[in-house]
Amino acid sequence: MSLENPVKRLFMTLTQGVYVVGVVDDGRYNAFTASSVMQVSLQPPMLALAVNPGNASYPLLIAGGIFAVTVLQSDQAALADRFGNLSAKDDDKLAGVAWHDSVSGAPVLDEGLSYFDCRVISKLPAGDHVVILAEVTGGEFLQPRGRPLRYDELGDLDGSNELLPDRLGD
Numbered sequence: 001m002s003l004e005n006p007v008k009r010l011f012m013t014l015t016q017g018v019y020v021v022g023v024v025d026d027g028r029y030n031a032f033t034a035s036s037v038m039q040v041s042l043q044p045p046m047l048a049l050a051v052n053p054g055n056a057s058y059p060l061l062i063a064g065g066i067f068a069v070t071v072l073q074s075d076q077a078a079l080a081d082r083f084g085n086l087s088a089k090d091d092d093k094l095a096g097v098a099w100h101d102s103v104s105g106a107p108v109l110d111e112g113l114s115y116f117d118c119r120v121i122s123k124l125p126a127g128d129h130v131v132i133l134a135e136v137t138g139g140e141f142l143q144p145r146g147r148p149l150r151y152d153e154l155g156d157l158d159g160s161n162e163l164l165p166d167r168l169g170d
């Protein structure tokens, strides 16, 4: 895929994975694709996640206070597309996909490489996203081996070529 935006190409040099973040509140489940997930603390183990507050998942994540990060495998671009280009506003994305509750109760995709169970500690506004800081309360491998999918392998699946400015510093 040709990417015209030089700032998009620049950001694609940041190595990121591709994840499906499962949320639940009061029996309402949903999940969305996220590439903005990173490890931020060792003791205790913590993750940061950047979420667009316009996502249908956002109020469930905040009200439920927990989420589960399923790490996608290298051949699972179709799952990244399903959970990242459909919204719970229109579709039940978890229908037809094998999933189970994590220990915390958030949905985990059975076919992922691994998952992390997380508890929200705090949140910080960050431009058009909100950064969620979370303690990792559990997690395990779901498959004995496999390679994680990388964000740069997905081209412009998230449409960020259009959303990013085409030059920096203005």
Ligand SMILES: Cc1cc2nc3c(=O)[nH]c(=O)nc-3n(C[C@H](O)[C@H](O)[C@H](O)COP(=O)(O)O)c2cc1C
Binding pocket: 018, 030, 031, 032, 033, 034, 035, 036, 037, 050, 051, 052, 053, 054, 055, 056, 057, 058, 080, 081, 083, 084, 085, 086, 087, 088, 089, 154, 157, 158
């Ligand atoms: C490859 C990819 C990466 C994405 N990364 C993020 C992300 O890090 N944070 C986010 O809030 N949305 C991200 N999105 C967008 C959401 O997955 C998308 O808006 C989704 O439809 C939200 O679903 P929901 O409305 O059911 O919560 C990404 C989408 C794709 C395709």
